[in-house]
Amino acid sequence: MQNVFDLALRWASIAALSAVLLTGAATAQIEPAAEDKPENYPDAPHRESTFYFCSACHGFKLVAQQGLNASRWNEIIDTMEQKHGAAETRGEERDAMVEYLSTAFPQKQKPGWRNPFQE
Ligand code: HEC
Known part of the structure; x- marks a missing residue:
């Protein structure tokens, strides 16, 4: 079950990164x-x-x-x-x-x- 756990962690960090990128894009729109x-x-x-x-x-x-x-x-x-x-x-x-x-x-x-x- 190690792999499933790894996968979940990976998805969590991708989601967190996307949130940061989206916020950045929103503030750049001046x-x-x-x-x-x-x-x-x-x-x-x-x-x-x-x-x-x-x-x-x-x-x-x-x-x-x-x-x-x-x-x-x-x-x-x-x-x-x-x-x-x-x-x-x-x-x-x-x-x-x-x-x-x-x-x-x-x-x-x-x-x-x-x-x-x-x-
Ligand atoms: C992929 C996204 C993206 C593209 C394409 C882009 N920029 Fe930017 N640029 C940014 C971001 C993010 C900032 C920081 C925005 C802010 O401070 O509001 C920025 C800031 C700037 C600044 C302000 C000075 C600085 O360094 O913060 C200048 C000048 C600038 N861009 C010029 C350009 C020029 C010229 C082009 C086209 C050749 C360009 N940008 C294309 C994302 C981009």
């Missing part, structure tokens, strides 16, 4: 999805694909608030994969999103001001 649409953001190549990829988990406004260069945007997408379980993107698909993000939301440049979070 914008009402219906009002968030690609047309709200700067028009540049790959806008739609980037919008739908990123807004699967959170409002795109959270993305649009940032101003970063291409390498920092690339790191952000790595973080979404590694920390938040976003689908893996490499090659053309990744390049397209980085291109849109760094065109639409580029690193803000003000003379004499340095963002301490950017190199």
